[in-house]
Amino acid sequence: MQTTTTQEPAGADRAVPSPATDSPGATASPVLDLVIPVFNEETGLERAVRTTRAFLDRSFPYPARVTIADNASTDGTLAIARRLATELPGVRVEHLDAKGRGRALHTVWLASDAQVLAYMDVDLSTDLAALLPLVAPLVSGHSHLAIGSRLSRTSRVVRGPKRELISRTYNLILRGALSARFSDAQCGFKAIRADAARELLPLVEDTGWFFDTELLVLAERAGLRIHEVPVDWVDDPDSRVDIVATAAADLRGVARLLRELTSGRLPLSEIRGHLPLIGDRQRPAPGTSLLHQLVRFAIVGGLSTVAYAVLFWWWRGPLGPQGANFAALLVTAVANTAANRRLTFGIRGPGAALRHQGQGLVVFALGWALSAGSLWILQTTAPSAPRAVELAVVVVANLGATVLRFVLLRGWVFRSHRASSPAPTGAPMEGPVR
Missing domain, CATH: 3.90.550.10 (Spore Coat Polysaccharide Biosynthesis Protein SpsA; Chain A)
Structure with a gap:
């Protein structure tokens, strides 16, 4: 051309x-x-x-x-x-x-x-x-x-x-x-x-x-x-x-x-x-507002729940309910943290990815404790409960842990990354007026 x-x-x-x-x-x-x-x-x-x-x-x-x-x-x-x-x-x-x-x-x-x-x-x-x-x-x-x-x-x-x-x-x-x-x-x-x-x-x-x-x-x-x-x-x-x-x-x-x-x-x-502006304060990019984050977190969480349910059902036989719960939660937690890092909180690149995954595993441990405790209560009170009831209990427990997970991801895991963005100031362009 x-x-x-x-x-x-x-x-x-x-x-x-x-x-x-x-x-x-x-x-x-x-x-x-x-x-x-x-x-x-x-x-x-x-x-x-x-x-x-x-x-x-x-x-x-x-x-x-x-x-x-x-x-x-x-x-x-x-x-x-x-x-x-x-x-x-x-x-x-x-x-x-x-x-x-x-x-x-x-x-x-x-x-x-x-x-x-x-x-x-x-x-x-x-x-x-x-x-x-x-x-x-x-x-x-x-x-x-x-x-x-x-x-x-x-x-x-x-x-x-x-x-x-x-x-x-x-x-x-x-x-x-x-x-x-x-x-x-x-x-x-x-x-x-x-x-x-x-x-x-x-x-x-x-x-x-x-x-x-x-x-x-x-x-x-x-x-x-x-x-x-x-x-x-x-x-x-x-x-x-x-x-x-x-x-x-x-x-x-x-x-x-x-x-x-x-x-x-x-x-x-x-x-x-x-690209600084007059009186500019660093604003979150589109898609990082609380509403957008909630919507995307819910989508990621829904997909994670489906994956968890499939893995729990699959591993329930060889690993038992507690082993299946732990293994399914661990696998989906790693994928969930990676997906939320990119899609929900808009963080790109490898920087701090390992730290985010480590903090995500701490959040996973809290969620696992909630679901494991729910399973323990079920097995103590109803040891002959069918597998479908076990699955329902852990799914409900994980949905409850989802709220805690969002709060910790937003307020702890990814907070430092979001707060590290600079807040530049700017000046108007100069140009003659006629």
Whole structure:
């Protein structure tokens, strides 16, 4: 893939600013680089760029650049883009030889010298009045990313019921499968601080429409702060997005990202400490709140209970009730600690894993004492009790021990790991206001 940049040439009577000094009064590097990804948009491109450039010059307080990212258009889009870059100060063109909105944003954002990177759809579906509320929290140092949300209660949205249903269903899937907390993954109106982009973009694999979702999920899992802005949004009736193909690709992306997050291969834990914010206190990453931990602990505990019951029934004959109870508890305790370490408490990597397992065995011993004591009482009071009754007693005892196990895992075993995260402070970005 090749990338070429078209800059404004000098005119006969005056020098036209280069992209680095495109806005009137701008410094060498603009505060905002607003990217418009396009593919075969020769009909609406000129209106979009002129409208956006006029808005930035008239109403936006920070030096800003408009970058047209052409995704291998086969019509007159690139020629129009280059003409606009020649005519309008503060407009430039990046041409890519391959399609993909994610590929365009990845390429342009990583090469940009701006402090804040944003993008918007060429159809101008989102009211430009939301641009300053989108960018301001990033310039001030309040947030790392900002997204426009069409699903906010104060947003005003005009679109058909089919797209509304698809959008809300997709976001429910993200909440259920990936524990996403942002409200609108696919609104074409987003911004990110350049330092956050440098940390996150190398981890984002998707080059198409799922790029937005993957970026936001990784940002949340890294503990970054995402600001949401209600937007006024009008659906483009001429949109050529293939809804079925896009939805299928998004679902495949969700499955892939879930596998990668579960594997623990993504180095997300280090990112948060590199990106300080104003008045920031280290917050737990999504999925580490008490509610999420309880839900995941219950799932792990349920699977552990099933495994315990199978092992107890299997070993009851050769080992006897107490031996089967001890062996089944030991095996499931080791697996339970490892699963809760990764899935419930979000701890990745080998660091302190042996210590966690050792402390987990202490918790196991307490649970074993509870279940062994229950079995002893049963055998003392009803020595001829059938095996099914024995199983029921130890299962109930283990369910009771589960509460104790959660309290000890959260408050003792994994507490020091959670408390060791730094609490950085930050400062706002510096940028001239005109």
